[in-house]
Each structure stands twice: as C-alpha cells, then as structure tokens.
Amino acid sequence: MSVTELTTSGPTTTAHVVGRVEEIPPGEGRTFVAGGTQVAVFRLRDGSLHATQAACPHAGGPLADGQTDVDVLVCPLHLYAYRWADGASTSGAPPIRLFPVREVDGDLVVEVQPVEV
Amino acid sequence: MGGRDRGMTTVLGGRLDGLTTVHVDDELDTHDRLVVVGNGMAGARLVEEVLERGGDSFRITVFGDEPHGNYNRIMLSPVLAGEEHEDDIVLNSHEWYADNGVTLRAGTRVERIDTAAKQVHADDGTVTPYDHLVLATGSYSFIPPMKGVRDDAGELLPGVYGFRTIDETRAMLDAVGRCRRAVVMGGGLLGLEAARALQGHGLQVELVHAAPYLMNVQLDPEAGAILKRSVESLGIAVHLDVFATEVLGGDRVTGVGLADGRQLEADLLVVAAGVRPNSDLAVRSGLEVQRGIVVDDQLRTEDPDVYAIGECAQHRGEVYGLVAPAWEHAKVLADVLTGADPDAEYHGSRTATKLKVAGVDVAVMGVNTPERDEDEFLVISEPRRGVHLSVVIRDDVLVGATLLGDTRKVAFLTQAFDRGAPLPEERIRLLVDLSDGAEEVGVAEMPADSQVCNCNGVSKGDICGAVAGGCGSVGEVMDRTRAGKGCGSCKSLVKQIVEWAADGELTEDPAASWYVPGIPLPKPELVRAIREHELRSVSAVFALLAPDGKDDAKSKMGLTSLLRMIWGAEYAQENDAKFINDRVHGNIQRDGTFSVVPQMKGGVTTPAQLRRIADVAEKYEVPMVKVTGGQRIDLLGVRKEDLPAMWADLGMPSGYAYGKSFRTVKTCVGSDFCRFGLDDSTQLGIDLETRFQGIESPAKIKMAVVGCPRNCAEAYVKDVGVVAVGNGRWEVYVGGAAGASVRKGDLLATVDSPEAVTTLAGRFLQYYRENANWLERTYDFVPRIGLETIRAVLLEDSEGIVADLDAGLQRSVDAYTDPWGQDGKQPATPGQFRPALPLIPLPKVPVR
Numbered sequence: 001m002s003v004t005e006l007t008t009s010g011p012t013t014t015a016h017v018v019g020r021v022e023e024i025p026p027g028e029g030r031t032f033v034a035g036g037t038q039v040a041v042f043r044l045r046d047g048s049l050h051a052t053q054a055a056c057p058h059a060g061g062p063l064a065d066g067q068t069d070v071d072v073l074v075c076p077l078h079l080y081a082y083r084w085a086d087g088a089s090t091s092g093a094p095p096i097r098l099f100p101v102r103e104v105d106g107d108l109v110v111e112v113q114p115v116e117v
Numbered sequence: 118m119g120g121r122d123r124g125m126t127t128v129l130g131g132r133l134d135g136l137t138t139v140h141v142d143d144e145l146d147t148h149d150r151l152v153v154v155g156n157g158m159a160g161a162r163l164v165e166e167v168l169e170r171g172g173d174s175f176r177i178t179v180f181g182d183e184p185h186g187n188y189n190r191i192m193l194s195p196v197l198a199g200e201e202h203e204d205d206i207v208l209n210s211h212e213w214y215a216d217n218g219v220t221l222r223a224g225t226r227v228e229r230i231d232t233a234a235k236q237v238h239a240d241d242g243t244v245t246p247y248d249h250l251v252l253a254t255g256s257y258s259f260i261p262p263m264k265g266v267r268d269d270a271g272e273l274l275p276g277v278y279g280f281r282t283i284d285e286t287r288a289m290l291d292a293v294g295r296c297r298r299a300v301v302m303g304g305g306l307l308g309l310e311a312a313r314a315l316q317g318h319g320l321q322v323e324l325v326h327a328a329p330y331l332m333n334v335q336l337d338p339e340a341g342a343i344l345k346r347s348v349e350s351l352g353i354a355v356h357l358d359v360f361a362t363e364v365l366g367g368d369r370v371t372g373v374g375l376a377d378g379r380q381l382e383a384d385l386l387v388v389a390a391g392v393r394p395n396s397d398l399a400v401r402s403g404l405e406v407q408r409g410i411v412v413d414d415q416l417r418t419e420d421p422d423v424y425a426i427g428e429c430a431q432h433r434g435e436v437y438g439l440v441a442p443a444w445e446h447a448k449v450l451a452d453v454l455t456g457a458d459p460d461a462e463y464h465g466s467r468t469a470t471k472l473k474v475a476g477v478d479v480a481v482m483g484v485n486t487p488e489r490d491e492d493e494f495l496v497i498s499e500p501r502r503g504v505h506l507s508v509v510i511r512d513d514v515l516v517g518a519t520l521l522g523d524t525r526k527v528a529f530l531t532q533a534f535d536r537g538a539p540l541p542e543e544r545i546r547l548l549v550d551l552s553d554g555a556e557e558v559g560v561a562e563m564p565a566d567s568q569v570c571n572c573n574g575v576s577k578g579d580i581c582g583a584v585a586g587g588c589g590s591v592g593e594v595m596d597r598t599r600a601g602k603g604c605g606s607c608k609s610l611v612k613q614i615v616e617w618a619a620d621g622e623l624t625e626d627p628a629a630s631w632y633v634p635g636i637p638l639p640k641p642e643l644v645r646a647i648r649e650h651e652l653r654s655v656s657a658v659f660a661l662l663a664p665d666g667k668d669d670a671k672s673k674m675g676l677t678s679l680l681r682m683i684w685g686a687e688y689a690q691e692n693d694a695k696f697i698n699d700r701v702h703g704n705i706q707r708d709g710t711f712s713v714v715p716q717m718k719g720g721v722t723t724p725a726q727l728r729r730i731a732d733v734a735e736k737y738e739v740p741m742v743k744v745t746g747g748q749r750i751d752l753l754g755v756r757k758e759d760l761p762a763m764w765a766d767l768g769m770p771s772g773y774a775y776g777k778s779f780r781t782v783k784t785c786v787g788s789d790f791c792r793f794g795l796d797d798s799t800q801l802g803i804d805l806e807t808r809f810q811g812i813e814s815p816a817k818i819k820m821a822v823v824g825c826p827r828n829c830a831e832a833y834v835k836d837v838g839v840v841a842v843g844n845g846r847w848e849v850y851v852g853g854a855a856g857a858s859v860r861k862g863d864l865l866a867t868v869d870s871p872e873a874v875t876t877l878a879g880r881f882l883q884y885y886r887e888n889a890n891w892l893e894r895t896y897d898f899v900p901r902i903g904l905e906t907i908r909a910v911l912l913e914d915s916e917g918i919v920a921d922l923d924a925g926l927q928r929s930v931d932a933y934t935d936p937w938g939q940d941g942k943q944p945a946t947p948g949q950f951r952p953a954l955p956l957i958p959l960p961k962v963p964v965r
Contacts, residue, residue, distance in 0.1 A: 061709065062709040062954040065709070
C-alpha cells in the first residue's frame with residue numbers, strides 16, 4: 001500500500017494517508033502502517049473514525065480483528081476492552097495508544113510521531 | 118502434658134498471688150447491681166455482652182460454683198483425650214474479671230434467692246443484694262439410680278466419674294494411668310467422646326447405652342446403626358438397649374452389672390447418661406420450674422427482675438443443651454438489661470451443630486425425620502463407608518439435616534437451614550455433588566487464596582475483595598475481577614462466592630436475566646420483539662431495542678447467532694457483528710494466525726483427502742498439523758491472507774471448529790469392522806453431521822455415536838450422545854460434557870431407528886437453541902430446565918411445540934451454505950482476509 005506523506009500538523013506528529021475509507025467496512029477495523037508505525041483504524045457504524053496501536057498491550061492480540069461499539073474496542077484474544085475516549089482498559093489491562101485520524105476526500109489520514117530509523 | 122502443673126487444686130484461670138481489687142463502698146455507688154449466678158458458658162458470655170454494650174452502668178457480681186475462671190466446657194473432650202492443655206481452654210481468667218471491674222465469687226454456691234428482698238444468700242453466709250438477677254446455673258450430669266453407685270456418704274464411688282467439669286476431667290486424667298478397663302454409660306455425644314478419649318489413653322473401653330441406637334437425640338435409627346459400626350471399628354465395644362443397674366465393687370469400682378444379667382469388668386466408670394438443668398435454686402426460691410426454669414421471650418422468669426439463660430432455662434417448652442442457643446440468650450438479655458434494645462426478644466434457636474464424635478464427622482440441624490405427610494425426606498445410606506446423609510424439606514424449605522461420616526455439604530445446608538435459602542430442584546444436590554462442574558466444596562470453607570477462575574487467575578480472596586470494595590452484583594464483580602470471563606465454567610462458583618461474601622447484601626443484577634448485556638430483555642421477550650418488528654440485522658436490533666439505540670460490542674456475537682436461528686437464510690448479514698472467527702471462518706490463535714479444520718464427517722476420511730491435506734500443509738508451510746479431539750485434522754498457524762487459497766486447494770467444506778455452533782460427530786467403527794459393534798454408528802454419525810452441519814447455537818455442540826456401550830467415541834459425555842444397545846435400538850443422551858466441566862449426559866430416550874435418533878436429536882437441538890442463554894452449554898441447560906421437563910416437551914409434546922421445533926430446525930438446515938466455498942470465491946467485505954498483524958516483521962512464535 002502506498003503511504004504518502006502529507007502535511008505535518010504539529011512539531012511532534014506527522015500526518016499520513018494510509019488508505020481509503022471504503023477499505024474499512026462499517027463497524028470493522030483494518031491495520032495500516034503509518035510512517036513505520038502499525039496502526040489499527042476503525043470506522044464505526046455512526047461514521048466516526050478511530051485509530052489505535054495495532055497490538056493489544058495484554059498479549060499482543062490483533063486489535064483490528066476486534067469488535068467495536070460506540071464506547072469501546074474489544075480485543076479478539078481475551079476480550080479486554082479499551083475506551084475510545086482515552087484508551088483506558090475497562091478491565092485492568094494497560095491503556096492503548098490512540099492516534100488522531102480523519103477523512104480527507106475519502107482518504108484516511110492518521111497522525112503519528114515519526115519513528116527514529 | 119509437658120511440665121505444666123496439673124495439680125488437683127490448681128485454679129484454672131487463677132490470679133497471681135498478692136493481687137487485690139479495691140472496691141468502692143457499696144453505699145456510695147448508685148449503679149444498678151447485676152448479679153449473675155453461674156460462671157459457665159452462658160453466664161460469662163452474658164457479662165461479656167453487657168460490657169460490650171457499655172455496661173459500666175452496672176456493678177456486676179458473678180457467682181461460680183467452681184473455683185475457676187470461665188473455661189470452654191465444650192473443649193473438655195479434647196482435654197480428656199490429651200489433645201488440648203487445660204490452660205488453653207480458659208476463656209476468661211480471674212484477671213479478666215478484675216480488669217473489667219467484675220466481682221467474681223468463684224467457688225461460692227448460691228443457696229437461696231429472696232426475691233422479695235432482692236437478695237441472694239450464698240453458702241459462705243454472705244448476702245448479696247441485686248437489682249437484676251440472672252440465673253445461668255447450667256446443668257449437671259444425671260446419675261441414673263444404680264445399686265452401689267454412691268458410698269455411704271452419698272459421694273460417687275471411687276472410680277466413678279461424671280463428665281461435666283474440669284475437675285472431673287482432671288480426676289479421670291489422673292486415674293487413667295492406673296486403670297485398664299473403662300465402661301462408659303451413655304451413647305450420646307459426651308459418652309462417645311469420653312469413650313474415644315479413654316481409648317486413646319490405652320484403656321479397653323465398653324460403651325453401654327440404654328436406647329436402641331447411638332446418639333438417639335440427634336440421629337435416626339439408621340444413622341445411629343451406622344455410627345455404631347464406625348465406633349466398633351475403632352475397637353470400642355457397644356452394648357445397646359440395656360440399662361446398667363448396679364455398680365460392682367466395695368470401696369472402688371470393679372465392674373458394672375447390666376439389667377440382662379451380664380457383668381462388665383471395669384476399674385473406671387464414666388457416667389454420661391445425659392444432663393439435667395440445675396434448677397434446684399429456682400425451685401427453692403419459688404420460681405416456676407418445669408423441665409427448666411421457665412422464661413418468656415425476654416428470658417425473664419415470673420419475677421420481673423430475675424432472668425434465666427443457657428441450659429437451665431426453658432423457653433417455649435424447649436431446653437437447649439448446646440452452646441449456640443445459650444449465647445443467643447446472652448445477647449438478647451444483654452440488649453434488654455443495658456437498654457441497647459429494650460424490646461429485644463428471643464424466639465428460639467434453630468440448632469445446627471457440627472462436631473467430630475469418636476473420630477466420625479457429624480452435623481445435625483433441625484428435625485431428623487419427616488413429621489408431616491407432605492414432608493420430603495431424602496436419605497443416602499452407605500453403611501459400608503460409614504456414611505449416612507438425610508434431609509427433611511417442608512414447603513421447599515430445609516427443616517432438618519443429618520450428616521454422618523461426610524460433612525462436606527454442611528456449609529450449604531447450614532445456610533439453607535438458617536436463612537431458608539432456595540433449594541436445588543434436584544434434591545439430591547443437597548447431599549452430594551454431581552460431577553457436572555458444580556463446586557465441590559462449600560464456599561465458606563474455601564481458603565481465600567484458592568483459585569476460582571483458572572482462566573484469569575482470580576482467587577476467592579480477589580472476589581471477596583471486589584465485594585468489600587463495593588461491587589454490589591455478580592456482574593460487577595465479574596467485570597472488576599474478570600472472574601468467569603474465560604471459559605465460563607466457574608461462573609456458578611463465582612456467583613456463590615459473591616453471594617456468600619455479600620451475605621445477603623447483594624443487589625439483584627437485572628442484567629443476569631438478559632440474553633445479552635446490551636439489550637435489557639430476557640431471551641423469550643427478545644425473540645418475540647425481533648419477530649414482531651421483523652428485525653433481521655444486529656444493527657436494527659440495537660436501533661430499536663437497546664437503551665438510546667446504543668450498540669454494544671459484547672452483545673453482537675450473541676445477537677448474530679440469535680438472528681440466524683430465527684431467520685435462517687433471511688437474516689441480514691453484518692460482518693462487524695460477528696466475532697473474528699466467524700468473519701474469517703477459522704479459530705484465531707494466540708499469535709493472530711488461524712486454524713483450518715476441514716469437515717471430516719464422523720471422523721471418516723479417504724486417502725485422497727489425506728493426500729490433499731498433506732499437499733496443502735506443505736504448500737502453505739503450515740507450522741503444525743494435528744489430529745483434533747473431534748476426530749479431524751487441524752492445520753494450525755495459518756495466515757489470514759492465505760485462508761481463501763487454502764480452502765480452494767483443499768476443496769473440502771468448513772468443519773466449523775471455531776463457531777458457537779454444531780461442531781462434529783465423533784463415531785466409533787461401528788458394526789462394519791468392530792467385532793463388538795451392535796449397530797452402524799459410523800453411518801449414523803455421518804448422517805447427523807450432514808444434517809446439522811454449520812447450525813449456530815448458544816454455545817458449541819459436540820455429538821458422538823457409538824456402536825455399543827463400550828463408548829469408544831465417548832458418547833456419554835457429549836451434548837448429544839447416541840449409543841447403540843442392540844436390536845436396532847439406540848439410547849440418546851443429552852447434556853453431557855468432558856471439557857472444563859465433566860458430566861455424564863442424561864438418558865433422554867431409547868428409540869428404535871436411526872431416523873428416530875436424527876429427529877429427536879434435532880428436536881433437542883432446536884429446543885436448546887430457542888431456550889438456552891447465550892453461551893450456556895447443554896450441561897448447564899439440561900439441569901436448569903430439568904430432564905423431566907425436556908422429556909415431556911420433546912417426547913410427549915406437552916407444550917404443543919414439537920412441530921414448530923422441527924420446522925425451525927429444518928429452516929436452519931435449509932439455510933446451510935459452506936462458508937469456505939462462499940467467502941473463498943467472493944469476500945463478504947473489503948479486506949476480509951487482509952492481515953491484521955504483523956505488517957512489519959515481529960518475533961515469531963516458535964514452530965515445533
């Protein structure tokens with residue numbers, strides 16, 4: 001997949017176009033790479049977009065394969081749930097990282113901190 | 118007894134020499150004078166209870182017949198047996214009385230009460246005035262009339278002992294070294310304990326009991342007979358239904374003469390033939406005495422300032438010989454006297470007691486036999502093992518239980534007895550744990566660190582901690598601790614622990630009756646609403662039935678299953694409402710890869726199939742190929758993106774080894790090859806799997822068919838198990854399990870053709886699909902509904918729904934499509950098989 005560097009929206013993050021909105025079916029998530037960082041991007045049924053780290057902090061489960069609702073994301077391996085609002089776990093796991101994500105003309109734009117290579 | 122002094126004159130719980138207590142001049146003290154006659158379990162407890170309620174307003178005097186402080190009379194048996202030192206059974210020493218400003222007149226007997234002048238006269242000539250008087254005189258060993266039991270002075274013949282006080286215990290301990298043979302009179306609790314203790318000192322012991330069976334007050338004849346065998350097996354001879362009429366020996370006991378003429382040799386005789394309330398003092402003082410001193414619900418005698426508690430009191434016709442009622446008396450009376458609760462009343466005790474008598478565990482509560490025609494009475498008697506268990510149930514409430522030889526269920530029974538807790542529908546569960554995953558020990562007795570939820574490593578202590586921390590319902594505790602959120606097999610135990618820890622403070626968890634957490638409806642109402650509004654997609658269900666129309670991630674999978682069950686092919690598919698396993702038709706593994714299990718009906722395969730599987734495994738570099746427990750072949754560690762191509766290369770349908778659905782039918786080799794096979798189990802297994810393939814259900818469904826009762830394919834422990842029994846007949850078992858729980862299935866029916874098996878299995882499957890809660894396995898479902906009900910519904914059509922069940926199942930059978938064949942050709946959603954992880958190289962899990 002092609003990763004195009006767009007604009008930098010701040011001193012510490014870089015915005016990346018990771019794919020098209022229609023690549024994510026409603027209510028599901030897909031994993032992308034944004035500037036060397038794996039991110040899981042979700043499109044909820046209400047149209048909202050969310051981006052998180054791709055692996056569950058509990059046991060490395062693929063979060064993009066999880067189930068979602070308007071409040072939380074549930075990891076498929078052991079059903080730990082994480083809030084969209086702040087990334088906190090509702091069941092005692094460490095929190096997940098959230099990334100700003102938005103749609104620009106059908107493109108998915110995710111902002112991540114640049115990875116030192 | 119170590120080097121500690123056990124002289125006959127030692128005062129138990131005595132005070133150091135030289136200590137005195139300064140008393141304020143009585144005339145200057147205006148506090149009420151509380152006088153307690155009796156310093157035993159009841160009297161001393163009353164003083165404690167009064168002090169606890171800030172009883173500084175009383176000047177308290179306690180008279181004790183014995184010279185000792187207050188000691189634990191229940192523990193005299195262990196002291197006699199040498200298991201406890203007498204110092205360790207002291208409850209309140211003389212020091213304690215002094216420290217608390219209580220005057221202890223130990224070794225002083227009260228002879229008379231002048232109720233008019235409100236004074237007690239003691240045997241040392243003193244007169245003590247009172248404002249409130251409490252009689253706690255207890256009881257004494259009853260010595261039945263026997264020739265020669267007393268000497269000329271009226272004292273017990275040397276070598277004859279009662280078993281009631283520390284002094285009697287000390288005297289016996291002093292004598293055992295010089296004695297060889299002991300006779301114990303009385304086969305009640307105390308007699309049995311004395312016999313066991315004396316035997317432990319090397320004496321040859323015989324026990325004489327006037328009633329036809331041991332412990333006749335607590336046990337029924339059958340239990341008594343079993344106890345006799347256990348006692349005899351310890352080497353104690355037991356003589357029943359016979360009186361001792363004579364004590365032999367001139368100045369010292371040499372034997373006992375029985376009513377039937379036999380003579381038993383003995384140099385030590387213990388008389389434990391029951392106790393009688395010490396009521397002489399009350400009689401002499403003109404108070405009403407029947408069997409005991411008569412008191413009202415505030416423990417008051419007919420004199421408004423005189424009370425009686427403990428074993429000497431008779432309340433509503435009952436005289437209790439146990440410590441628990443005595444302590445309840447003390448509590449109520451302390452409330453009344455101190456004004457902590459002037460209206461406190463005592464309404465009798467439900468006595469439950471658990472003890473070890475002569476090495477045998479015994480627990481008794483309430484009545485021991487049915488008393489009314491409608492009483493339910495359940496008895497389990499295993500004489501060879503020394504076990505006898507019984508319960509008496511009246512109007513669905515436990516009114517009595519007797520446990521002999523096995524008291525594992527005492528915690529639950531005591532709760533049920535004390536609080537009238539609901540009883541299991543299958544009464545036998547009151548007495549034994551059926552091995553179906555129900556908990557094995559009473560939760561009260563579990564140590565705090567014992568692990569309850571093995572999946573998430575949650576201990577009993579963690580659960581109790583969550584309750585203490587404010588979780589008010591089972592659901593909240595499960596959310597907080599994650600207990601029960603793994604395989605779910607511990608849920609019922611978690612629930613019991615939460616209920617026990619909350620001790621009745623539990624709020625009813627409304628969500629407990631809902632089918633899924635996100636829709637506030639039980640399953641029948643939910644199904645009705647879905648049908649009525651023709652809701653065919655999960656999002657439509659949320660929009661109409663969820664609070665504020667909000668979706669809920671943890672409810673989606675259950676709703677998908679339910680909609681597919683209701684609508685069959687007319688269900689509107691939404692992939693996001695499915696669990697990942699159902700989206701990609703494989704079971705997700707710990708590293709995010711999947712397992713591929715092709716269908717292999719009845720566990721039967723062909724060389725061509727095996728060759729294809731081998732080729733595919735090599736082509737896709739499958740890290741592990743394994744034969745499953747369900748008689749299939751599992752290709753493990755498959756990348757998500759490889760799934761469609763693999764399915765195409767395999768050319769075999771999905772085995773549904775991932776879904777909450779019908780999985781597989783295990784079979785044995787049946788009658789074609791097996792020399793024992795009674796019928797063609799293999800073909801029936803293949804037919805069942807063909808019919809039920811892919812059918813979703815509240816939880817997974819595993820079946821097996823075996824060709825004879827040797828059960829090689831384990832049909833007895835399947836959700837549906839079929840066993841050929843010859844002559845074309847088949848037994849159909851339901852509700853079996855051999856996973857996190859192990860349970861033998863219940864025999865639903867024996868039918869006479871493979872077609873009848875298929876019909877009945879389908880009917881059961883549909884009944885389960887329509888009525889089970891989400892994730893409720895058949896091994897929980899069948900006991901919950903009850904086998905009798907299921908039989909009535911499925912075999913006799915008691916609810917007139919059999920035709921609907923058959924039609925409902927047929928709709929699902931008709932809706933079957935192989936998900937691999939379908940999605941393999943045309944993905945259901947964009948990127949259905951796109952890798953979720955890793956997109957950049959990560960450490961790999963080791964390959965075997």
